[in-house]
Amino acid sequence: MAQDFPVYDEFTVEMNVPRMGVVEIPIAIKEETAYISVTELFDIFSLKNEFDSEAGSVSGFIINPNQSYLIDTKNNILTYRSENYNFSASDYILTPTDLYIRSDLFGKIFGLYTNFNFRELNISFKSELQLPVFTRLRQNRLRGGISRQTVFEPDTVLPRKNSLLKGGMLDWGVISTQQTNGVTDNRVNLGIGAMILGGETNVLLNYSNRVPFTSRNQFYQWRYVNNDSKLFKQVTAGKIFTGATSSLFAPVVGVQFSNSPLLNRRSYGTYVLNDYTEANWTVELYVNNVLVNYTKADASGFFSFEVPLMYGNTSVALQFYGPYGEERREERIINIPYNFVPEKKLEYTLSAGVVEDRDNRKFSRFQMNYGLSRNVSLGAGVEYLSEVSSGEVMPFVQSSFKLAPNLLLTTSYNLGVKGEGLLSYRTVRGQQFDLNYVKYHEDQTAINYNYLEERKFSFSSPIRFRHFSAFTRFRVDQLVLPNTEFTTAQWLVSGVLFGISTNATTFAIFNDRLNKPTIYSSLSQTYRLPARFLFTPQVQYDLSDNALRNLNLEVERVIFRNGFLNLSYENNFIRNVYNFEIGLRYNLNFAQTSATARIGNRYSSFIQSARGSLRYDDNLGRLHASDRNAVGRGGISIIPFLDANGNGQKEENERLVSGLKLLANPGVVTRDKNDEVIRIDDLQSYVKTLIKLDATSLENIAWKIENPFVELEILPNQYRAIYVPVKVLGEVSGMVYLKENGNAKGQGRIRVHIFDAEGNLVRSILTETDGYFNYLGLAPGNYTAEVDSLQLENLGLKSNTARIPFTIQYEEYGAVVDSVEFTLTNQEE
Numbered sequence: 001m002a003q004d005f006p007v008y009d010e011f012t013v014e015m016n017v018p019r020m021g022v023v024e025i026p027i028a029i030k031e032e033t034a035y036i037s038v039t040e041l042f043d044i045f046s047l048k049n050e051f052d053s054e055a056g057s058v059s060g061f062i063i064n065p066n067q068s069y070l071i072d073t074k075n076n077i078l079t080y081r082s083e084n085y086n087f088s089a090s091d092y093i094l095t096p097t098d099l100y101i102r103s104d105l106f107g108k109i110f111g112l113y114t115n116f117n118f119r120e121l122n123i124s125f126k127s128e129l130q131l132p133v134f135t136r137l138r139q140n141r142l143r144g145g146i147s148r149q150t151v152f153e154p155d156t157v158l159p160r161k162n163s164l165l166k167g168g169m170l171d172w173g174v175i176s177t178q179q180t181n182g183v184t185d186n187r188v189n190l191g192i193g194a195m196i197l198g199g200e201t202n203v204l205l206n207y208s209n210r211v212p213f214t215s216r217n218q219f220y221q222w223r224y225v226n227n228d229s230k231l232f233k234q235v236t237a238g239k240i241f242t243g244a245t246s247s248l249f250a251p252v253v254g255v256q257f258s259n260s261p262l263l264n265r266r267s268y269g270t271y272v273l274n275d276y277t278e279a280n281w282t283v284e285l286y287v288n289n290v291l292v293n294y295t296k297a298d299a300s301g302f303f304s305f306e307v308p309l310m311y312g313n314t315s316v317a318l319q320f321y322g323p324y325g326e327e328r329r330e331e332r333i334i335n336i337p338y339n340f341v342p343e344k345k346l347e348y349t350l351s352a353g354v355v356e357d358r359d360n361r362k363f364s365r366f367q368m369n370y371g372l373s374r375n376v377s378l379g380a381g382v383e384y385l386s387e388v389s390s391g392e393v394m395p396f397v398q399s400s401f402k403l404a405p406n407l408l409l410t411t412s413y414n415l416g417v418k419g420e421g422l423l424s425y426r427t428v429r430g431q432q433f434d435l436n437y438v439k440y441h442e443d444q445t446a447i448n449y450n451y452l453e454e455r456k457f458s459f460s461s462p463i464r465f466r467h468f469s470a471f472t473r474f475r476v477d478q479l480v481l482p483n484t485e486f487t488t489a490q491w492l493v494s495g496v497l498f499g500i501s502t503n504a505t506t507f508a509i510f511n512d513r514l515n516k517p518t519i520y521s522s523l524s525q526t527y528r529l530p531a532r533f534l535f536t537p538q539v540q541y542d543l544s545d546n547a548l549r550n551l552n553l554e555v556e557r558v559i560f561r562n563g564f565l566n567l568s569y570e571n572n573f574i575r576n577v578y579n580f581e582i583g584l585r586y587n588l589n590f591a592q593t594s595a596t597a598r599i600g601n602r603y604s605s606f607i608q609s610a611r612g613s614l615r616y617d618d619n620l621g622r623l624h625a626s627d628r629n630a631v632g633r634g635g636i637s638i639i640p641f642l643d644a645n646g647n648g649q650k651e652e653n654e655r656l657v658s659g660l661k662l663l664a665n666p667g668v669v670t671r672d673k674n675d676e677v678i679r680i681d682d683l684q685s686y687v688k689t690l691i692k693l694d695a696t697s698l699e700n701i702a703w704k705i706e707n708p709f710v711e712l713e714i715l716p717n718q719y720r721a722i723y724v725p726v727k728v729l730g731e732v733s734g735m736v737y738l739k740e741n742g743n744a745k746g747q748g749r750i751r752v753h754i755f756d757a758e759g760n761l762v763r764s765i766l767t768e769t770d771g772y773f774n775y776l777g778l779a780p781g782n783y784t785a786e787v788d789s790l791q792l793e794n795l796g797l798k799s800n801t802a803r804i805p806f807t808i809q810y811e812e813y814g815a816v817v818d819s820v821e822f823t824l825t826n827q828e829e
Contacts, residue, residue, distance in 0.1 A: 015114075015123040017044075020133070025123070027116075028093050028100045034116035034123070035093045035100035038071065041112070046132035048561070050532075056094050062110060063132065065562040065587050069110070071099065080109055128697075130665060154690055154711035158722065162198030168618065168718045169193035169630040171204075173611035180604045185210050189611075193631035193717035199224035199235070200685065200716040202631055216250055216356045225686050227261045234258045242351045242365055245394065245414050246385045247448035252363050254353015262686050272432060272460055274473070276301040277320055284319040286684075298494040300503040300524035300538065304460070304471050306430075339379050339400050339410070341371040355385075362386040375402035383414070390445040391416045417444045431461040453480035463495065470495025485512050501526040506543075519543040522550075533557050548573050562587045577602055588612075590625030619721035620677060628668075634685050634714040635667070636722060638678040638693070642703075643725035644810055646779055650723050657726050660705075661697035666690075685716035693724065702729050702776065702814025730808030733774035734820030736767045736787065738797070746771020747824060751788035757781060764788070774818075780810040785820050797824045 015025050023044055028035040038058045042049040048060035056073035062080075069080040071087075073094050078087035085108075093100040103123070107113035115124045171191035178184050185208060192203045204219040211217065221238035236256040242248070277283060277297050285293040285305045297303040341347050348368040355361045367381035379398040386392055398412035406426040413419045420438045438454040440447065455478040463470040472493045479486045487510040494503045502525050509518040522540040529535050533555055540550035554568040563586040571578040579600035586593050591612035598605045613630040616623050619637050640657040641650050656676040662669065666689050667680040683689065693708040704727045712720055732754065738747035748769040754762045762783065767773040786803045800823045809815045 011121060013121050013123060015044075015125055017125045026098075027103075027123070030093065034103040034114075036103050036106065036114060036123070038099050038101055040098075041106065041114075044133065045112070048558075050558070050561070051099060053096060056099070058099050059561050061561060063129065065589060068561050070561075071101065073099065078105075078109065085109055128661065130669070154709045156707040156710045158710060158712040158720070160713050160715070163195045163718070164198070165194070165196055166618065166718050167192070167194035168616045169633070170614040170616075171611070171629045171631045172613065173609070175607065175609040178606045191629070191631040195715065195717055196222065197224075200632070202717070204631070215253075219251075225262050227686070229259075231259065232257050233261050240351055240353060242353075242363065243349075243367075244363065244365060244385075245383055245396065245417060246363075246388070246446040248355055248363070248385075249448070250355050250357040252351070252353040252355055254351060254363070256349065256351040258347070258349040260347045260349065272434075272458075273305040273307045275303060275318075277303065277318075281320050286319065296501075298496075298501045298503045298524070298526075300494075300505075300522075302492070302494050302503050304473070304494070306432075339369045339398055340377045340402075341369045343371045343374050345371045359387060369398075376400070385446060388446050390441070390443055394446060414446075416441050417446050429461075431459070434458045450481055451479055452482060454478070455480070463493075487511075516544060520549055531557070542574075550574070560586065587627055590627060592627045615681065615719075617679070617719040619719055622672075624670075624679070626681065628682060630681070630717075632685065632716050633681075634683045634716050635719040636680040636683065636689075636691065636712070636714070637719045638662075638680070638691065638722045638724060640676070640698075640705075640724040640726050642812060643727050646727065648725045650725075657698065657703065659697060659699045660724065661694040663692035663694050679719070683714045685714050688713050691722060698726065700813050702731070703727070704729050704777070727779060728810060728812065728814055729776055730778040730780060730811075730815040730817065731774060731776040732778060732783070732785065732806060732808070732820060733772070733816070733818045734785070734822070736771045736773065736822045736824065738771075738824045740826070744823060750822075750824070751791050752822070753786050753788060754778070755784045755786070757783070776814075778808045780808050780815070782807050787822050787824070792824065796827050798827050799824055 010026060010028050012024050012026050014022050016022055025040050025044065026037050028037075039049050039051050042060065047062055049058055050060055051058050058071045059069065061068040067081050069078075071078050071092070073089075073092055076087050076089065078085045078091075091102050091105060103114045103116050111127055111129050113126050117123070169191075170193070171189070173189040174187070176184070176186045187209075188207045190205045190207075192205075194201045200221075200223045202219070202221050206217050207213055219239050221236060221240070223237075224235045225233065227233055234257070238253065239251050240254055240256045242252050242256075244252075273285075278301055281297050281301075283295055283297060283303050283305075285295075285307065293305055293307075295303050295305060346368060347370075348366070350364075350366050352364040353362075355363050363385050365381065365383045367379060369377055369379035371377050377400045379400075381396055383394045383396065384392055385394070388394075394414050394417055396412060396414040396417075399410065401409045403409055406428070408424045409421070411419075411421045418438055418440045421436070423435045424432065426432045434457070436454070436456040438451075440449075440451050440453065442452060456476070458473065458475040460471070460473040463472055470493055472491070474489075474491050476487065476489045478488075489508040489510075490505065492503070492505045496502065502523070504521065504523050506519070506521040511517075520540055520542045522538065524536065524538040527535045527537075534557070536554045536556070538550075538552040538554075539548070541547075542549045550570070550572050552568065552570045554566060556564060556566040559565045563584060566581075566583045566585075568581045568583075569578070570581070577600060579598050581596060581598045583594060583596035591610050593610045594608070596607045598607075611627075611629075613626045613628060614623060615626060615630050615635065617635070617637055619639065638660070639650065640660045641654045642657055643649075644654050645651065656674070658675040660678065662678065665680070667683045670679050670681070671677065672679075680691075688711055691710045691712070693705060693710070695705040695708040698705070705724060706727065710722050712722065714720070734752075736747050736750045736752065737744040746767075746769075748767050748771060750767045750771070752765045752767065752773050754765070754775060756762050762778065763775050765773045765775050782805065784803045784805045787799045792798060804820050804822070806817045806820060808817060
């Protein structure tokens with residue numbers, strides 16, 4: 001219901017936004033005061049907002065869910081980040097379709113400064129916040145210049161410090177499932193991250209009331225990484241990742257040594273990565289902490305990347321972005337079949353341990369690869385697994401060739417086990433062909449399959465038209481067994497059709513023992529409906545039997561500012577099973593929670609879950625809670641302080657400084673309540689990161705940061721502290737007069753020298769036309785000022801005072817000495 005306000009006029013005006021240019025926005029003007037639409041302004045900057053016309057309110061959050069707000073016109077309350085602000089009826093205009101608030105309130109409360117020019121009817125905008133739209137623009141610039149990474153030189157490099165014992169990260173999670181058939185499953189997950197004896201130590205514990213608590217179901221690992229070491233760059237103990245050829249259905253507990261560095265290296269090809277996430281989310285791809293690509297998931301959540309292949313193991317991280325700033329990160333290690341290493345380099349990996357199966361079999365593997373040339377790498381090794389009847393010792397050789405710029409071939413042969421070849425070709429238009437053949441030794445028992453052969457072919461290609469783009473993939477897999485052949489085929493097309501995210505996939509299964517193949521297709525789409533509803537229908541149709549197999553209908557909407565409500569219906573016509581589901585996900589600043597109820601004709605189930613993390617910063621003695629996982633990742637605490645004694649070290653009596661800003665955000669940035677300490681979370685470990693401080697962002701002009709570019713290596717499970725000494729500088733000013741015929745007036749272009757207590761020249765200052773001079777940049781201490789004697793001699797002048805001593809005292813906001821004055825006369829006088 002609209003307010004009973006005096007008459008106001010509505011306009012659409014231009015708003016000048018840095019980095020965006022000119023955008024149009026509706027405003028209301030009453031008595032020469034501008035009222036700006038909350039929903040329109042927040043939509044421009046991709047800030048979460050929901051307008052409730054009945055309640056006369058707008059709610060949402062700024063940048064992240066921890067900074068929620070509520071503008072409630074019924075109760076005249078404006079709440080932001082749990083603080084209430086004075087809000088009266090004259091501060092807003094409520095219409096049936098929108099809410100306008102006074103333009104200056106955006107800056108006072110949210111830090112979104114709008115300056116309205118009544119004469120020209122336009123708005124200038126500025127903000128120091130890292131708004132989502134600016135982040136997206138920055139990401140697009142990074143994405144557009146992926147191949148043109150800028151190199152910055154640090155002015156300070158913090159050395160790595162290995163701690164004997166240092167703990168800081170803890171992940172937790174609980175999930176409980178109840179079913180109407182009486183089955184109840186309660187699970188608890190606990191992850192602990194620390195540094196012990198200089199090495200990363202991660203322990204992940206899993207408990208379920210239905211599964212015995214055994215070592216096999218737990219994960220524990222100690223890893224020491226030093227990329228500067230020549231003999232052992234990586235040493236791992238505990239649960240190790242072996243890359244074994246043999247079938248290991250249980251983890252291996254042991255040790256592993258490698259001289260392969262954990263660093264980014266030059267790319268020599270591509271690898272196609274396909275996966276699923278939430279529908280319509282944006283996914284960024286980082287290879288060894290470098291952004292290399294991005295895409296958007298389709299209606300089924302499918303996405304595809306072409307991953308650049310680096311020498312050695314490649315650390316691939318996926319960053320997921322939801323529609324309202326939600327973030328999710330997933331990290332993977334991809335074992336690439338192409339074992340290229342740099343030319344004339346030898347790399348090795350040695351693993352040994354015990355398999356946690358019933359027989360506690362012994363396992364070891366040694367592998368080395370040598371870069372014969374830029375295009376050829378050769379490798380060899382041996383694998384050992386006890387109680388393998390076909391042979392416990394399994395030597396192998398392998399090779400990788402770059403036959404042409406876009407043609408790669410890798411071969412391997414394991415004696416008595418299998419031989420394999422993989423050929424990959426990529427065209428200049430982005431089409432990729434992969435042909436893979438594996439021949440198994442008929443008597444081998446190292447691999448727990450009775451396959452004789454594997455044959456695989458895949459083709460993937462982008463589809464680009466002027467107003468339409470998509471991705472297609474065709475794949476055929478064939479397994480040859482002793483008594484049968486089994487073939488599967490898949491054809492997938494994913495893209496945006498008439499503005500609708502669409503995924504169409506057809507599967508085919510052939511078996512020489514069956515007369516008729518099984519062929520079915522699935523179609524998924526996502527529609528954006530009014531009132532911010534997302535509707536996702538999915539249907540699966542059996543082409544073999546000409547019958548509908550499965551139907552799934554889902555509706556999702558953001559509610560309660562940080563919540564996501566979804567309703568779905570699923571019917572499996574083949575099994576005659578149908579389910580209704582209602583779920584609520586709610587993100588708190590310390591946990592991600594969810595509750596789901598599924599009601600079906602067979603049984604019903606109810607699921608509740610929560611997960612989060614605790615992070616301890618021992619530099620400040622502070623404990624933080626987060627809704628994201630923390631174990632295995634690192635952080636940085638940036639602590640600016642007033643360096644009173646100028647020694648660059650933080651003393652107990654030296655207070656912290658607020659307001660320091662970053663020129664770039666390498667991770668998730670938060671600040672303490674006093675805006676003094678900057679904390680950067682979720683950083684990839686062992687990566688050297690450059691922190692760029694904005695030396696001009698401090699509130700006082702007398703405060704100076706001498707080294708704003710700091711480089712340091714991120715260490716896992718801890719916060720590395722960057723103490724930023726802020727020097728307090730003093731100012732000296734004065735006058736130089738020329739006295740002639742009894743009259744004195746200011747004399748310009750006279751050089752005044754400032755010397756420190758040791759007689760070193762600190763600064764030379766040239767007076768202005770009226771004789772005034774000043775210099776801001778003196779540390780506390782004793783100084784002297786004198787006029788340039790050589791210049792005076794050339795001008796035929798002399799000074800009545802040779803030197804004037806002065807002292808810059810330490811004061812928090814800078815000391816000023818303004819009593820330095822020189823009077824010049826002709827030398828003949």
